[in-house]
Amino acid sequence: MRTHDRLRIAIQKSGRLSDPARDLLARAGLSFRESRDRLFCYGESLPIDLLLVRDDDIPGLIAEGVCDLGVVGQNVLAEQAAEREAAGQDEAYQIVRSLGFGRCRLSVAVPNEWEWSGNARLDGTRIATSYPNLLTRWLREQGIAAEAVVLSGSVEIAPRLGKAESICDLVSSGATLQANQLKEVAVILESEAVLAGPAKPFADVRADLASMLLRRLDGVLSVKA
Numbered sequence: 001m002r003t004h005d006r007l008r009i010a011i012q013k014s015g016r017l018s019d020p021a022r023d024l025l026a027r028a029g030l031s032f033r034e035s036r037d038r039l040f041c042y043g044e045s046l047p048i049d050l051l052l053v054r055d056d057d058i059p060g061l062i063a064e065g066v067c068d069l070g071v072v073g074q075n076v077l078a079e080q081a082a083e084r085e086a087a088g089q090d091e092a093y094q095i096v097r098s099l100g101f102g103r104c105r106l107s108v109a110v111p112n113e114w115e116w117s118g119n120a121r122l123d124g125t126r127i128a129t130s131y132p133n134l135l136t137r138w139l140r141e142q143g144i145a146a147e148a149v150v151l152s153g154s155v156e157i158a159p160r161l162g163k164a165e166s167i168c169d170l171v172s173s174g175a176t177l178q179a180n181q182l183k184e185v186a187v188i189l190e191s192e193a194v195l196a197g198p199a200k201p202f203a204d205v206r207a208d209l210a211s212m213l214l215r216r217l218d219g220v221l222s223v224k225a
């Protein structure tokens, strides 16, 4: 059982958010000693430690109390929040700060040759995605009767494989869509990296550590802005 006299932050081990997250924490004055397995980094300058994990695991680690805070894409956080909501579970996390990096959008994209007359064009079709909960909610809000086909990767090739007619995936420059002869027709979610925390405030020394961390982060973020 971990003690609660130190704060533990989960960040992505390797991927798009790893370097910017580590850079941000370094600029806030945090330094770490890396363990040999490189999964846990002990905080040297402050009692704030790091856990290096897959981004998809971060909301769950916060919900379970294994980590106190996490740096994660809003897309991942919102998908898992929507999944909890669909399952009738309590809200487990909240966005503490938006961090200004890792910007992208979750969008629906259709084959270039489709004439786009509006969302009703999706009626009766299949949409491949790794974000079934956010897509399903959006389809419901829009009154579209389409099926979400869940794929964990390479979503953009689903139409060519005949698995779906269109896709719902993350877009940043748009180059991947272009390379796959797809065009973006609707944005479901604008996303950036966020610092996420539990829905309920800390009731021990972690509250003081978290507010000190936030003061430092706000200093760094205001310089960047």
Ligand code: PRT
Pocket (backbone or CB within 6 Å): 012, 013, 014, 015, 016, 017, 053, 054, 055, 056, 072, 073, 074, 075, 076, 102, 103, 104, 169, 170, 171, 172, 173, 174, 175, 176, 177, 191, 192, 193
């Ligand atoms: O191993 P792990 O599970 O931790 O990593 P991962 O492979 O799931 O995530 P990673 O490192 O690819 O992305 C981490 C986070 O970066 C995402 O959850 C987003 O919040 C953010 N992000 C920002 C992006 C992109 N931009 C992005 N462009 N994540 C993915 N993409 C992919 C997208 O899925 C598509 O395949 O890039 C392609 C589109 O890019 P463009 O520039 O061609 O439009």
Ligand code: ZN
Pocket (backbone or CB within 6 Å): 054, 055, 056
């Ligand atoms: Zn991931």
